[in-house]
Amino acid sequence: MPHPRLILAQVLTQAAAPDAPEPHAESVGAEAALVDAGRVLAVGSRTELSARAPGAEVLDHRDLLLTPGLCDAHTHLVTYGFTLSQLGLHGVRSVAEVQRRLAERAACTAPGQWIQGGSFLLSEMGLSGYPSAADLDAVSPHHPVALFSRDLHLLWANSRALELAGIHAGTPDPQGGQIVRTPGLGTLLENACALVARVIPEPSDAEFLAAARAADSDLRARGFVSTHTMAFEPPQAALALQELDRRGELGLRVWACLPHTELDTAARLGLGGSGGGSRFQWGGVKFFSDGALGSRTAWMHAPGYADGSGTGISVDSPELILERGRRALELGLVPITHAIGDRANTEVLKVYQQLRPLADARGLRLRIEHAQHLRAEDLPLFRGLIASLQPSQMPGDAALIHELLPHREDLSFASRSLLNHGAVLAFGSDAPVVPPSAQENFRASVTRTGEGGLQIAPGEALTPEEVLWAHTRGPAIAAGWSDEGWIRPGVRAAFTLWDRLGGEAKALVL
CATH class of the missing domain: 3.10.310.70 (Diaminopimelate Epimerase; Chain A, domain 1)
Structure with a gap:
């Protein structure tokens, strides 16, 4: 039978409503949280909560900081699990x-x-x-x-x-x-x-299950309690996660995306915004507007790349994103579009302006993944959208940005500008692109320093509290989770314990 647990710690709660998500964190001066049956019952002093539940089991973490649980808002979860044993x-x-x-x-x-x-x-x-x-x-x-x-x-x-x-x-x-x-x-x-x-032998169901289990374990060991997995994986990847959920072995809460090519299947199976398990949920439909900077395939406005290699590649056309994005919304699924280059972001934002009325009617927030290189004139169009960024990729990209996109350097990984223009920030890693590390996102966002000490757009720096918000409440808003990303009565008892904000972290899910 469930029984109350009293967590002793320095409690940091989130104070931002989903309809006005100005990111900030505030200490409520609390030294304890009371939980039972997987939910927070109360936050307050040890004395008052002990009196409320005198028989509660005490978990003593008084030397640590307790925050809402971390979410990695962009992984390819099972693929990441496979890479843990690859070259x-x-x-x-x-x-x-x-x-x-x-x-x-x-x-x-x-x-x-x-x-x-x-x-x-x-x-x-x-x-x-x-x-x-x-x-x-x-x-x-x-x-x-x-x-x-x-x-x-x-x-x-x-x-x-x-x-x-x-x-x-x-x-x-x-x-x-x-x-x-x-x-x-x-x-x-x-x-x-x-x-x-397509000619690489497909892993067995057992191998998919093992990779899903390995990824789940790895993220939890890094302090994460949830993740958004972004498609670009075989169907067996989601099936493996659902099987772990069915068995009661899935430790993470998972918000999953379908590739847009599977929209007809989603409609037939009635997958819109559903999961069928306690921790797995279908939520989005993934599109790719362009490629990536390192491969010179991010779609750029002219003049393009400074080395003369062109303007990149358009992958899913704006017309396709508009047509299938509308279909996704009608199914209750969020259109999610990969857009790295400035031209890609411009074109996706134009499409999203046409999709906004339907998204608003459905209570869904349109979402852009990466939003890595932007034009100033496009920033106002991000208001109310989810901007899912991966700051930990900036250190590795810093030299490339400086070399290939000097004219876009000031609005590369533009966290502060996006925030100031009303975007909802949700931070992740894009694992296996880089390891899932909140600490690296803290470091890159606060210092804006790349490898070799090269700084990229230092005016785009965030405070540690804002980074925490983008790793907790921001992803929860993106997924439509009202019971995650803050610590208050009724929410899920899923926390992260820190030695200090941005330091060593571990997950605590009760």
């Missing part, structure tokens, strides 16, 4: 280092088996162009190799993988994608990545 290339500084790590993995992998991994950045490897299959063939000719860039918009494959995918010099580019042909085959951009991805 990790985060931070590699040269093609030679990739080759060394790949050779080590190949030596302990049976011939013919796929080697998957990634999380590299071309800029960190000192490349101004694209790598080729020959670089990977040199150390792994007998294993098909598929390595995704950190932003997941570029796939680096060896000759064996290209052969299995049927890709050769005469293969045409797919719509919304590009097969790079210089200095040789091996790099695939945007939708072209699927040409290789």
Whole structure:
């Protein structure tokens, strides 16, 4: 039987209403929270709460700060779980280092088996162009190799993988994608990545379940109590999360998105805003307006990239986003659009202006993922929208922004400007693009400092309290959760314990 628990800690609560989400945190001067049956009963002094529930179990965390539980508002959750056991290339500084790590993995992998991994950045490897299959063939000719860039918009494959995918010099580019042909085959951009991805053997149901479990455990160990998982995964990923939920093993609360290509399936199954379990919920429909900065596929207004590499790629057209976004809203699902370049954001904002009346009527907030590079004239159109940002990506992108987009540097990762123009901030990581770390989001948002000490738009800095809000109440508003993101009677008993704000953290869900 449930029984009351009295948590002793320095309690920090949120004080912002969903319809007026000015981010700030305030201490209520409380030293305890009383919970029972998974809900907060009261917040106050130890004396008054002990008198209210004299038999309550005491959890003594008096040296720690208790805040609403952290949410990572942008993950690809099960994919992240798989990467925990794949070839990790985060931070590699040269093609030679990739080759060394790949050779080590190949030596302990049976011939013919796929080697998957990634999380590299071309800029960190000192490349101004694209790598080729020959670089990977040199150390792994007998294993098909598929390595995704950190932003997941570029796939680096060896000759064996290209052969299995049927890709050769005469293969045409797919719509919304590009097969790079210089200095040789091996790099695939945007939708072209699927040409290789589709021939990689599909994991078993047991492997999907293991990856879901690994991701769930990893995020909770980092202090998160919930996440929004952003599609771009096989259907079995969501099925694995739902199975964990059905078994009562899902520790995170999960708000999930469908790819827009599955809208007809969603309609047939009646998935709009539902989940069928206690912690898993369908909530959004995902679109991609463009690519990513590191792959030079983010869609930019002219003049585009300063190195002359063009203006990027438009993936899902504005017309498609408008048509299917309207359908999503009619099903009670939130249109969520990936938009990194300034042109991508402009076009999505135009579409959203047409969708706003229907969204408002449905009580749903339209949402843009990343909103990474903006024009000043577009900022007012963000009022009331969800701006889902990943500040922890800024340090790795700082040099690229400085080099490729000097004319947009002042409004890159523009947290302060978005906040001032009425956007609802929701912070995440985009794991596996970068590890899910609230601490890195705190550091990047407050210092605005990239690798090598390069500062990007220091005027866009936030306070630690504002970052906390964007990791707690902001994501809750985005998901329509009135019972999460603050500590008050009736909300879910899901907290994060800190040694200090932005320091070491751990989840506490009761």
